[in-house]
Amino acid sequence: MSILLETTGLQVRYGIVEALPDIHLAVEAGRIATLIGPNGAGKSTLLNALMGALLKPGTSRGAVRFAGEDIGALTAPQRCERGLCLVPETRELFGSMPVEDNLVLGAYLHRKRRDRRSADDLEKVYALFPRLKERRQQEARTLSGGERQMLALGRALMARPKLLMLDEPSLGLAPRIVGEMFQVIAKLPDDGISVLLVEQNARAALRVAHHGHVLENGRITLEGPAADLRDNPRVIDTYLGLSSTHREETA
Numbered sequence: 001m002s003i004l005l006e007t008t009g010l011q012v013r014y015g016i017v018e019a020l021p022d023i024h025l026a027v028e029a030g031r032i033a034t035l036i037g038p039n040g041a042g043k044s045t046l047l048n049a050l051m052g053a054l055l056k057p058g059t060s061r062g063a064v065r066f067a068g069e070d071i072g073a074l075t076a077p078q079r080c081e082r083g084l085c086l087v088p089e090t091r092e093l094f095g096s097m098p099v100e101d102n103l104v105l106g107a108y109l110h111r112k113r114r115d116r117r118s119a120d121d122l123e124k125v126y127a128l129f130p131r132l133k134e135r136r137q138q139e140a141r142t143l144s145g146g147e148r149q150m151l152a153l154g155r156a157l158m159a160r161p162k163l164l165m166l167d168e169p170s171l172g173l174a175p176r177i178v179g180e181m182f183q184v185i186a187k188l189p190d191d192g193i194s195v196l197l198v199e200q201n202a203r204a205a206l207r208v209a210h211h212g213h214v215l216e217n218g219r220i221t222l223e224g225p226a227a228d229l230r231d232n233p234r235v236i237d238t239y240l241g242l243s244s245t246h247r248e249e250t251a
């Protein structure tokens with residue numbers, strides 16, 4: 001397996017607070033990697049630093065390589081053009097625009113690829129999420145939470161990512177919708193899309209992922225095949241115990 005995304009010595013500081021002191025992380029092509037950890041561990045910060053998004057200039061230091069290229073100096077749109085895309089926790093949809101316009105805007109970043117091929121991409125997204133097709137003329141702000149997450153994921157897929165980073169895709173969704181969402185995520189590698197998944201729902205994340213990382217206080221404290229992490233007593237105690245089962249059931 002080849003490494004698609006790699007960061008070495010990545011640091012992020014918010015003023016005097018060192019959110020990520022020294023991260024080394026590699027994501028393999030064709031695989032789903034997950035990053036689990038408690039609130040405030042630095043998961044979103046790490047995704048934002050990898051994406052080159054939302055952080056003030058100078059906040060982040062260290063090397064980020066994607067598909068063999070040093071992308072550290074590129075902006076978020078430039079990284080997305082190269083195939084590294086992020087679906088943030090906030091979804092960031094255009095609320096007053098219809099579903100379909102939101103999707104078409106997702107293809108816009110791929111200038112060379114929009115036009116005739118974006119119609120095929122749209123049909124692919126509608127095949128994954130038939131509910132979006134039924135609601136294609138509906139304003140995004142009137143969608144349910146689950147539909148909004150489907151739209152955010154669908155819009156990112158319109159950009160034809162090589163690696164899709166997902167920040168808490170299950171947040172606030174009913175268990176049935178979480179199941180649907182994870183079924184779609186599990187199939188992304190079949191379409192040549194690798195995934196870096198940040199999740200508080202550790203049970204669901206470790207079920208769908210090939211490889212897992214535990215982030216605590218800004219440091220990766222454990223990593224390995226997801227199946228091994230599922231059997232690790234510390235992971236079971238801290239992330240897969242009764243309280244996390246309860247969180248999953250009531251999500």
Ligand SMILES: Nc1ncnc2c1ncn2[C@@H]1O[C@H](COP(=O)(O)OP(=O)(O)OP(=O)(O)O)[C@@H](O)[C@H]1O
Binds near residue numbers: 046
């Ligand atoms: N813009 C910011 N300015 C200052 N501190 C920040 C900023 N964003 C995040 N932090 C701090 O950095 C730390 C990591 O936050 P981050 O949101 O990355 O964690 P997280 O693991 O994604 O948490 P959660 O699971 O609750 O979303 C936290 O202590 C947070 O308060």
